[in-house]
Amino acid sequence: MSRPENADLNKGSLMLHRPSFCNGASLRRWFAAGASFGLGTLMGLHSALAIPIYTEGVERAIVVVPDQSSQATLYAARELQRHLNAATRGSFKIKKESELIPNDPAKPIYVGDTVAARKKGIPVDSLEKNEFAVWSAPEALYLVGKDDPTAEAPVDDRLAMGSALAVYDWLDRSVGVRWLWPGEGGMVIPRLGELVAKEGPMVKGKPAYSYMQLRLYFRYHVSGKPSRYGRSDSLQDRSFEANSEWMLRHKILRTSGADNYYGHGFGDYWERFGKEHPEFFALRADGQRGPVDTRTYLTQMCVSNPELHKAIVKDWLATRTPESPWINACENDRRVIDPFCMCEVCRSWDVPEAKIAVQDNPWHIDSRPKAKIDPYESVSMSDRYARFLLEVLAEAKKHDPNAKVVGYAYSSYSDPPVNVKLNSDVIIIVVPPYIYPLDKGSEGAVRKLWDAWKATGAQLAYRPNDFLVGFTLPYIYPTQLGRDLKHFMDNGMIAVDLDSTLGMWGTQGVSIYLTARMLDRPDLSVEEILAEYYGAFGKAKDIVREYVAYWEGVTAKCDTNFQKAINGGWGVMMNAGHKIFTADTYKKGFEILARADEATKDDKVTNQRIAFLRVWLEHAELCTQAIEVYQSINPSSPTEDDKARLNLVLNRLHKFREDNEKFLIGANWLFLQRNEPWRNWKG
Numbered sequence: 001m002s003r004p005e006n007a008d009l010n011k012g013s014l015m016l017h018r019p020s021f022c023n024g025a026s027l028r029r030w031f032a033a034g035a036s037f038g039l040g041t042l043m044g045l046h047s048a049l050a051i052p053i054y055t056e057g058v059e060r061a062i063v064v065v066p067d068q069s070s071q072a073t074l075y076a077a078r079e080l081q082r083h084l085n086a087a088t089r090g091s092f093k094i095k096k097e098s099e100l101i102p103n104d105p106a107k108p109i110y111v112g113d114t115v116a117a118r119k120k121g122i123p124v125d126s127l128e129k130n131e132f133a134v135w136s137a138p139e140a141l142y143l144v145g146k147d148d149p150t151a152e153a154p155v156d157d158r159l160a161m162g163s164a165l166a167v168y169d170w171l172d173r174s175v176g177v178r179w180l181w182p183g184e185g186g187m188v189i190p191r192l193g194e195l196v197a198k199e200g201p202m203v204k205g206k207p208a209y210s211y212m213q214l215r216l217y218f219r220y221h222v223s224g225k226p227s228r229y230g231r232s233d234s235l236q237d238r239s240f241e242a243n244s245e246w247m248l249r250h251k252i253l254r255t256s257g258a259d260n261y262y263g264h265g266f267g268d269y270w271e272r273f274g275k276e277h278p279e280f281f282a283l284r285a286d287g288q289r290g291p292v293d294t295r296t297y298l299t300q301m302c303v304s305n306p307e308l309h310k311a312i313v314k315d316w317l318a319t320r321t322p323e324s325p326w327i328n329a330c331e332n333d334r335r336v337i338d339p340f341c342m343c344e345v346c347r348s349w350d351v352p353e354a355k356i357a358v359q360d361n362p363w364h365i366d367s368r369p370k371a372k373i374d375p376y377e378s379v380s381m382s383d384r385y386a387r388f389l390l391e392v393l394a395e396a397k398k399h400d401p402n403a404k405v406v407g408y409a410y411s412s413y414s415d416p417p418v419n420v421k422l423n424s425d426v427i428i429i430v431v432p433p434y435i436y437p438l439d440k441g442s443e444g445a446v447r448k449l450w451d452a453w454k455a456t457g458a459q460l461a462y463r464p465n466d467f468l469v470g471f472t473l474p475y476i477y478p479t480q481l482g483r484d485l486k487h488f489m490d491n492g493m494i495a496v497d498l499d500s501t502l503g504m505w506g507t508q509g510v511s512i513y514l515t516a517r518m519l520d521r522p523d524l525s526v527e528e529i530l531a532e533y534y535g536a537f538g539k540a541k542d543i544v545r546e547y548v549a550y551w552e553g554v555t556a557k558c559d560t561n562f563q564k565a566i567n568g569g570w571g572v573m574m575n576a577g578h579k580i581f582t583a584d585t586y587k588k589g590f591e592i593l594a595r596a597d598e599a600t601k602d603d604k605v606t607n608q609r610i611a612f613l614r615v616w617l618e619h620a621e622l623c624t625q626a627i628e629v630y631q632s633i634n635p636s637s638p639t640e641d642d643k644a645r646l647n648l649v650l651n652r653l654h655k656f657r658e659d660n661e662k663f664l665i666g667a668n669w670l671f672l673q674r675n676e677p678w679r680n681w682k683g
């Protein structure tokens with residue numbers, strides 16, 4: 001999970017790429033109009049050698065792949081072809097390297113590990129996983145990466161797909177392609193009368209972080225293992241593929257495979273050790289140790305027990321590799337009824353006066369009567385868990401001095417420890433105990449938490465749950481999200497795992513685009529990225545900016561007071577979305593979109609993007625109506641009238657989804673259905 005040192009490479013490639021393509025037609029138009037250019041720009045454009053790709057209505061280049069291409073390499077070539085065709089309205093060919101005719105006037109664009117790329121001296125073998133090279137040379141354009149022969153592009157986000165990354169990086173920086181959302185309608189491809197590649201040096205690049213994930217279907221597809229993906233042509237499968245394609249275009253990949261080394265770590269320990277070593281598990285108030293019920297994977301551990309540390313290290317030794325020195329010491333997940341260990345030693349590691357900063361953790365809904373809550377539960381567990389991580393690390397270092405230990409900042413150990421000092425061999429995965437939007441006046445809360453953890457000396461990864469909260473609604477907070485994520489990126493973030501997108505592209509797409517684009521291009525500012533997004537709506541760009549700001553303002557009403565009154569935790573919108581997103585708010589939203597529709601009616605492509613927003617808003621309104629009806633009935637003993645009302649709105653919702661599949665294709669259907677309040681409704 002180390003941060004790749006490619007900042008300078010990115011800068012270099014900007015210098016290469018930004019001026020390396022020009023739109024000849026536009027340039028001529030600007031000249032004719034007498035527009036003024038800096039002398040340097042003019043000199044640069046005219047003095048450079050250029051590879052023509054598309055001029056005077058003719059394709060001047062051929063996409064060339066190795067004779068033996070993997071699926072991932074072919075995928076990269078087809079993506080290039082698809083985008084070149086769309087940009088020029090041309091019809092570009094893909095050929096195998098051996099099919100090239102000597103002295104063919106068409107210039108090759110080599111994709112992948114070709115003989116030509118190796119002859120040119122591109123160090124293909126020394127490229128790291130998902131590292132890529134772009135070289136615009138006088139004789140050809142090289143878009144080179146190493147592709148895993150078993151990778152199934154675009155869905156295998158743990159395997160190497162470097163050639164596709166080279167293609168996408170070039171399309172982004174040199175052609176100006178933007179991918180707003182999955183599928184055809186979200187592809188924003190400039191129409192170019194001419195396309196030429198200016199000569200420049202080889203530039204290498206790689207994803208800005210070696211581990212990035214915007215979670216899709218949980219365990220839907222696992223490389224090399226049986227998965228649910230690919231069994232049919234179902235809407236789920238097609239949506240999964242469209243989302244995966246979009247992620248790959250933004251280089252959101254699990255390159256380092258780090259998720260093998262974190263996550264609630266002891267889920268099977270009760271089964272494995274419960275009989276023989278009950279002392280590994282939390283001591284409860286009743287004097288027993290272990291789980292409180294059948295959900296054994298939620299039992300907490302007796303983290304001060306040195307034998308437990310040895311057992312964890314033993315597990316690690318069995319699977320560790322020199323490249324992956326991470327020990328998973330992330331405590332199990334828990335409900336508020338799953339107690340932390342009450343043994344004397346564990347408690348002696350606590351700092352009783354250090355109270356948890358956010359007592360109502362939104363990820364742990366607590367509906368117990370206050371009188372039933374042990375006052376000790378307000379004590380922060382962070383010093384206890386920080387010491388646990390250091391003890392496990394020390395045990396591991398007896399075997400490997402490069403060992404690193406991974407733990408969470410989560411639950412009652414969300415705050416930084418008060419007394420225990422950590423170090424850079426400790427990786428803390430931060431799950432902030434907040435729900436966006438943050439209240440006015442407290443907008444800095446998550447950044448403050450981040451900085452405090454950073455001050456412990458640990459390395460930090462960011463793993464929020466927030467994308468789950470908005471359900472299907474236009475629940476967005478791009479200003480706060482952009483400001484905070486930028487802060488984490490600028491202050492030592494080494495990896496990111498966002499749990500989870502429901503794929504609500506037409507209502508929450510601005511947040512998802514902003515996140516992915518920031519991670520792909522750390523050199524861009526939040527405002528530059530938002531300008532790209534709005535710019536895709538042509539003459540309606542300012543109206544869409546207003547539209548986003550409008551929903552951001554509505555979302556802000558879901559403040560802490562509202563969240564507490566609902567006590568819905570992260571399900572606040574699923575339970576009470578209709579109280580914030582009222583019929584009146586939707587009416588106003590549709591009014592803004594009607595103006596955007598009017599502004600773009602002479603531009604079919606852009607107008608379809610407005611239609612996309614409208615369909616998703618209609619979908620959100622239907623979902624909101626369903627929430628309202630569902631919350632008004634008792635689903636376990638509904639009256640006939642209740643049944644009729646809920647069935648009516650659900651039937652309308654399901655029919656709407658069927659009728660508008662073309663726009664709704666990127667939704668994370670499987671996960672969405674798991675989150676719908678009416679998921680168990682039998683009608």
Ligand SMILES: [Zn+2]
Nearest residue numbers: 302341343346
């Ligand atoms: Zn204990």
